[in-house]
Each structure stands twice: as C-alpha cells, then as structure tokens.
Amino acid sequence: MTAMTACEYVPGLENVPAAESSISFVDGQQGRLEYRGIPIEELAKKSTFIETAYLLIWGQLPTSEQLTAFKTEIRYHRRIKYRIRDMMKCFPETGHPMDSLQTSAAALGLFYSRRTLNDSQYIFEAVVRLLAKIPTMVAAFSLMRQGNDSIQPNDDLDYATNFLYMLTERVPDPIAARLFDVCLILHAEHTMNASTFSAMVTSSTMTDPYAVIASAVGTLAGPLHGGANEEVIEMLDTIGSVENVPAYVDDCMAKKKRIMGFGHRVYKVKDPRATILQNLAEKLFDQMGHDSRYDIALELEKVVEERLGHKGIYANVDFYSGLVYRKMGIPTDLFTPIFAIARVAGWLAHWREQINENRIFRPTQIYQGAHNQPYIPIQERSS
Ligand code: ACO
Numbered sequence: 001m002t003a004m005t006a007c008e009y010v011p012g013l014e015n016v017p018a019a020e021s022s023i024s025f026v027d028g029q030q031g032r033l034e035y036r037g038i039p040i041e042e043l044a045k046k047s048t049f050i051e052t053a054y055l056l057i058w059g060q061l062p063t064s065e066q067l068t069a070f071k072t073e074i075r076y077h078r079r080i081k082y083r084i085r086d087m088m089k090c091f092p093e094t095g096h097p098m099d100s101l102q103t104s105a106a107a108l109g110l111f112y113s114r115r116t117l118n119d120s121q122y123i124f125e126a127v128v129r130l131l132a133k134i135p136t137m138v139a140a141f142s143l144m145r146q147g148n149d150s151i152q153p154n155d156d157l158d159y160a161t162n163f164l165y166m167l168t169e170r171v172p173d174p175i176a177a178r179l180f181d182v183c184l185i186l187h188a189e190h191t192m193n194a195s196t197f198s199a200m201v202t203s204s205t206m207t208d209p210y211a212v213i214a215s216a217v218g219t220l221a222g223p224l225h226g227g228a229n230e231e232v233i234e235m236l237d238t239i240g241s242v243e244n245v246p247a248y249v250d251d252c253m254a255k256k257k258r259i260m261g262f263g264h265r266v267y268k269v270k271d272p273r274a275t276i277l278q279n280l281a282e283k284l285f286d287q288m289g290h291d292s293r294y295d296i297a298l299e300l301e302k303v304v305e306e307r308l309g310h311k312g313i314y315a316n317v318d319f320y321s322g323l324v325y326r327k328m329g330i331p332t333d334l335f336t337p338i339f340a341i342a343r344v345a346g347w348l349a350h351w352r353e354q355i356n357e358n359r360i361f362r363p364t365q366i367y368q369g370a371h372n373q374p375y376i377p378i379q380e381r382s383s
Helices: 040-046 049-058 064-076 082-089 097-112 120-144 159-168 174-187 194-203 209-220 228-239 242-254 272-288 292-311 317-327 332-356
Strands: 024-027 032-035
Touching (some): 032 272, 049 159, 064 120, 120 159, 120 209, 228 332, 242 292
Antiparallel strands (some): 024 032
C-alpha cells in the first residue's frame, strides 16, 4: 500500500473514502439505494427486516432453512437479563431513550464480552443477541419510565409485531406491523454515514461488538443524524397550518436555519426511502385516519423544493418516518431508538467487514497551534 503524502483537510471528510465495502450502494444523483446489489424498493416490497438483516450481515439472501434457523435463534434470545432490567429501572425517567439504549447496549458487553474475534460462533451469537435484545431494551425503558414493569417478549410474534406488542401492551394490527417492518428495512443500512463510521472506528480496535453498537448509538443520537425525525414532528406542530408554510420556510432561509428532514450529504434528489415512506404513510392514513400534519408536510415539501431544490435540498428519510410512527401512537422520543433497532443490522454488517480486513483507524491532523511556549507560573497568568 502506498502512503499518501499530500495532506489536505476536508471538513466532514466529504467525499473521502473511509473503506472499501460491498454492503450497500447509494447513487445520490439518481436517488438509488441498494443493499448487497438489491434495490431498496424490491426489499421493501418483498423482504422482511430479519431477512434483510441476514442479507446485510452475511452477504446473501438466506435459504428458507437458514432464515428459519436465524429467526428461531433471534426469538430465543429476545429476553434481557433481570440485572439489565434492574439497572434500567434506576435510569431517570426524564432521560432520553437514546441515552438509555446506549447505556444498556454497552451493559450487554458485561455479560457476553469476549475480545478475541476469530471465533465464528461468538460472532454469530453476538449478531443474534444484538438484533434480538435491542428492541426489548427500547420497549422496556419506554414502559419503565412510566412506572410500569417491562413486558416479556412473546415467542408467537414476529420481530416487528413483538416489538410493538412490548411497547404498547397490545398485539398490533397486522397492516401496521408490516408497515413498521418495512420502516426497519428502509433504515437498516446506508453506506458511510456518521454512526456507521463511528461503529467502524470502534470495530477497528478489535473491541467487542457491544462496545461497537454502543458507540454507534451515541453517534446516531444527534439532531443532524438520527435525531432529525423527532424534530420534524416538532417542526410540523410549530408550523401549525398549511397557510403558515411559506412564511416558515422564508423565516428559516432568512435566519439560515436548517429545515429538518431536508438535505443530505449524498442525495441531491429526493431520498428513495422518503418516497417509499410517504407511500406507507398514505396507506396508514387510509387505514387509521388522516393526520393533518401530513397536509402541512406536503406543502412544506413543495415549498422547500421550489426554494431550495436548486441546491439539491430535498426530503430525506427522516421527513416522513416520524409521521408513520406518530400515527402508530409511538412517542416522538422513541423515533431515533427505532432507527437504531433497524440500523443495528447495518452496523453489524460493517463490523464484520471491518474485522475481516482490519487496520486500526488512525488518521492524521493538521496542527494549527503554537510551538515552544513558555510554562507561565499560575500567579503570573492573566485571563
Ligand atoms: N435546510 C435548509 N438549508 C439546508 C439544509 C436544510 N435542511 N440542508 C442543507 N442546507 C443548505 C446549507 O445551508 C448550505 O447552503 P449554503 O451552501 O448556501 O451555505 C447547503 O445546503 C449545503 O449544506 P451543508 O451543511 O454543506 O450540507 P451537509 O452535507 O454538510 O449536511 C445535513 C447534510 C447535515 C443532513 C444537512 O442537510 C442538514 O442539516 N439537514 C437537516 C437535518 C436532517 O434532516 N438530518 C437527517 C439527515 S438523514 C440521516 O442522517 C438519517
């Protein structure tokens, strides 16, 4: 390998490749997304989240026996240790569910940690445990912060149905559960985004996968990444009516304020996931009744496209996902943890890819500070 000599600082590492990967592909000009070469539209129509997770992590679609075995293992490992539940009961009920998730994901490592990563059985078990237990931990915190006990997973229910059941204490309508499962497929992976990069940097130290997922959850939590879908709902509520939309956009533009749910580092057209989610939202409104926020969202998308489309600012995945989750009665601050439930599949796929061809991440910096400064005694210092 030839060492690079030229050292140009690129803020945000825009367009700087950080890996060679065969997990997913994005064409930001055409609005295309593929997982392992399969278009996202195909997967959203024909696959399930667990099958898609298998595809991402193990590199190919499973046979029917492989899928059954994978699902069985995941079902079996959904429960969390009572000590983790007890730990979660001590979390402040006002804490953000992403902080709870990051802490509990890291705590899993206390129970299952092993730092040698050349054992394929350990890798398989870690994949299964993380996919199985993360939804249980999200649902458990949601109930516990209301002073309730968590609900045990129900082995008769599939992945999405079981999560909604653990969250709401009711078995959901099958259409809502299927739509939720499609949302998980859409959020499962997205090339080199901030949380995946964070997962890969952590993976490259050959630490355990629970630490990898915990670091990625912490990165996903920020409002410029996974946290944007929460802010979209707040923004739609602030706008309040369709008539207020143009003034809201003008005001944001005048104050150079970001309009949440719009813009993307890679997509310069509408995010294909936003298109699929919009269709899902419409299906859900047909089934469960209209949401007036959707009218505001449609107008907002139109106005933003008119005023900012020339800069490549279009709706991203976060714009419509919140509307879908809200209609399902999911609290706003659980939107990002749900994103994390899905993205665990992508993070684990990148973890496997990284440890198979590992070199520790150790970039450089361009030092801009002073040299050979005197050490000034404290009594001589001025502010
Ligand atoms: N609203 C208004 N203007 C925007 C927006 C937006 N949402 N996003 C970008 N722009 C403008 C910027 O002001 C800038 O304009 P300028 O060139 O005149 O200064 C130009 O578009 C380029 O913006 P950058 O900040 O360089 O774009 P970057 O690729 O760094 O940012 C990001 C991408 C963070 C997603 C940004 O678009 C944003 O903040 N969006 C809102 C938050 C959001 O929806 N995040 C979710 C992203 S999807 C995900 O993470 C799952």
